[in-house]
Amino acid sequence: MFSYVFHNGKFKTPLSPDNDEEFLLKLKLLTDDESGICPTVSGVLMGSSRPNEYIWNAFIQAVAYSGVQRNAIYQLDAKDIEGPLDVQIKEACDFVRKNTRINEPETLDGDKTP
Numbered sequence: 001m002f003s004y005v006f007h008n009g010k011f012k013t014p015l016s017p018d019n020d021e022e023f024l025l026k027l028k029l030l031t032d033d034e035s036g037i038c039p040t041v042s043g044v045l046m047g048s049s050r051p052n053e054y055i056w057n058a059f060i061q062a063v064a065y066s067g068v069q070r071n072a073i074y075q076l077d078a079k080d081i082e083g084p085l086d087v088q089i090k091e092a093c094d095f096v097r098k099n100t101r102i103n104e105p106e107t108l109d110g111d112k113t114p
Contacts, residue, residue: 011023021037024043024047025037028040028042028043029046029047030043031043041055045058045084046085046086049083049084050082050083051082051083051084051085052082058085059080059081059082059088060080060081060091061078061079061080061081062077062078062079062081062092062095062096063075063077063078064076064099076099077095077098077099079095081095
């Protein structure tokens with residue numbers, strides 16, 4: 001059975017319908033077709049705590065390398081990021097932030113700033 005993480009009120013506002021099914025249908029996270037009500041791809045990606053159980057490649061594979069060559073020898077960090085899509089995006093941004101090296105800015109006379 002498809003388990004939703006919507007029940008925590010993540011997507012609801014005071015103007016949202018009280019009925020969860022109606023609410024999810026309006027957001028196009030559920031669809032009502034000839035086989036009944038079922039989640040859409042967006043519903044699986046945003047509403048499942050483990051979307052890769054339903055869509056095998058629904059995860060982000062983040063890898064940081066030193067230099068420009070994508071070779072395991074130069075790999076600094078790697079992480080498979082799973083969960084609802086909004087969580088994956090946040091964790092991917094955190095991964096990039098963690099693995100991005102920024103040089104210290106220099107002053108006009110070439111000295112490093114403190």
